[in-house]
Amino acid sequence: MITFLVSIALLIIGYFTYGKIVEKIFQPKQERVTPAYTKGDGVDYLPMHKNKNLLIQLISIAGVGPIFGPIMGALYGPVAFIWIVLGCIFAGAVHDYLTGMISIRNGGAHLPELAGRFLGKAMKHVVNAFSILLLLLVGTVFVASPAGLLYDLTNGVIPVIVFVVLIFIYFLLATILPINKIIGTIYPYLGAILLVSTVGVGGALVVTGAPIPELSFTNTHPAGAAIFPLLFLTISCGALSGFHATQSPIISRTTQNERQGRRIFFGAMIAEGIIAMIWAAAAMSLFDGPVTLSELINTIGTGGIVNEVSTMLLGSIFGTIAVIGIILLPITSGDTAFRSARMIIADYIKVPQKKIMNRMLIAAPLFITSIILTTVDFTMLWQYFNWANQSTAVIALWIGAMFLYIAKRNYWIAIFPAWFMTMTASTYIANAPIGFNLPMNVSLVFGGIFTVLITFFFFKFAARNRKNNIPIEDDVSDWKPDVA
Template sequence: MLWFLLGVTLLIGGYFIYGKLIERIFGIRPERQTPAIANNDGVDYVPMSTKKVYLVQLLNIAGLGPIFGPILGALYGPTALLWIVFGSIFAGAVHDYFSGMLSVRAGGASVPTVVGRELGGIAKQFMNGFAVLLLLLVGVVFTLGPAKLLGNLSGTSVPVWVAIIFGYYMVATIVPIDKIIGRFYPFFGALLVFMSVGLLIGLAFSDKPFYAAGVTLDNLHPQDLPLWPLLFITIACGALSGFHATQSPLMARCMENERNGRFVFYGAMIGEGVIALIWATLGMSFYDSPEALNATLAQGGPAAVVNDVATSLLGAVGGLLAILGVVVLPITSGDTSFRAARLILSDFLRFDQKPVAKRLMVALPLFAVGFLISQMDFNVI
């Protein structure tokens, strides 16, 4: 357990020491009005409390990344912990801080607009296309995954659940951000944290040792897959994810003061790093060996590991909460993917998004394309 506590200590220390350095390099101006204040439109630019913005940011960037990725990364052994800790401090949190704060300074603009200001028109148009495509693919994946799980649990056909989830996405994408996302997502963000911490406490009071295979830097992957570069893309969201740059502007439009940026953007990534550290530790400790973990993965993927670990450590209620988390977490990132895509397109088309009709003009074609993509082979997506 000491190794886990050391990892958490390094992450927290990174927030206070390296995060402070990054904040100083950026040069915050607390007296400057943020876009939430200057451009308040009651739809996308809405001031929200720092605690709420932090939890929404954590949920938006997380999805299943800090759970499924670290579970798969646990196959490599304790080396994965190093990547989570140092990747989060020096890569992921820095990336998220600057993508969020550059958006704040650019009036809450989406990442393509920020890129265009710094690198020119060609780079801006490339990023417009790339970001919208990325967000559509992420949104569709975060539709099909939960729909398949809900279909298996309920016996209802997957297309029905796809339609229901898409319907919810449409509503969440169109309504003001404080009506659904700002109201309910902080609760889900807190649930993500409590569920992860609760499982860690359950592990500590169980008869299972921390890091069953021992603390070693050897590659323990049962299929001898190479650490480089596979580990770094297996635990991408738990250390560094470009997807986060599309999500940070959503909260850049809701943050009340620039001094909150380190807590919201850098801190949310550190929080995700802690959650990733917990799940990697669970994967390495709950199972006797990487081979045993791999056997469960072969039967049902990371979702089977989540259910196995949660049910064993927290009982039937824990298992139910874990399954609900596996359903809710991707959905809460899927809707913000479509919302971010709407904002990028509205910036490109220069459509005022205060009138609901203008929001629908952008959102309806997006969802039509998303539905067509959802009919493709899931493995291709």
């Protein structure tokens, strides 16, 4: 219990200490006008209140990642707590803050545009394809998984296809309508439900004196899976997730001023870390008896464990409410995944999104592709998701480091997590059966060499960018509000 409480405290302290350090390094300017005003179109670009943006950001980046991931990560034992705390504060929150703030400085640009500006034009095309594939996978899976959960919740009375159709209709509306019509209206309430239910679970763990294990570096994974690199891909959303880099620019287009960035981007990630900590603790403490966590995952799945934990700690009524809220989580990440994909494609082919027909022309092929994907078995493709997700985080961290290097600021806050995750992602794909299937010792060497090479090219390219004084932000000095 002490490790759990100290971990929660460290996450909160991290927001008020390291968060301020990162903010000071970036140097936000309250007086600098944001894209919500300079590019206001009433659809994607429009100012919203900081608290609304915070809750929208939280519910967008959360999905089921900070719940299902930590439950699976709990198999490794209390060592998972270390990654959640250190990863969240020094990697995930830095990643989310820099991605969101650099996007604000560059007109609300998404990751492919930022990659093109800071890492070279070729990277723009690579990251664009990478991002669209990642978002399509997320959007498609987050249709199928909640539809199945709703089917189970209704005891099979309503056919699963009905839920699939309804979710797709909702996704389409949330993708093409102005952000303040659906997402800006219901997300803050869903974010509040997520926070309240999670605090309820955490409070119940403390009140009941749940036997949460104390800090240990022992690997308790029943299959003997290696902590490195697997743990750092298993627990992603609760510590560091590249998916967030596709979501933060959505809110960068609705942020009122730059000084709100730490609260919105850094704060939402810390909140997600706390959510991950609570669910990891619950999984470790409540399922360490005759029927182990591993056995339950194999029999009832992570969704079933969420249901067991919720009803066990909160009772049938409040537990059911919590479960319903968790069912909504993948839906609220799926819709922003499609919305983000629409915005990325629109930026890439330079099609304004003020007219609804333009939005439909881009959204339609996305949904047709997603519908096709729901009819085929893309299990193998999905196995690449964790690697693709963390590889996206690697790209975002190197972009953040490049921005800070050119601006002559402390770029090491991004370099250190970029090094670690570059090593992690490259070692994983070298060792994994879905990758090169090399022995672990060879994979570690491969990961080390790859990381050194990436670092070499980064500093070479960064020095050239600084020498050429490439622009790192849009010029908004001449902007005047439209008084018409």
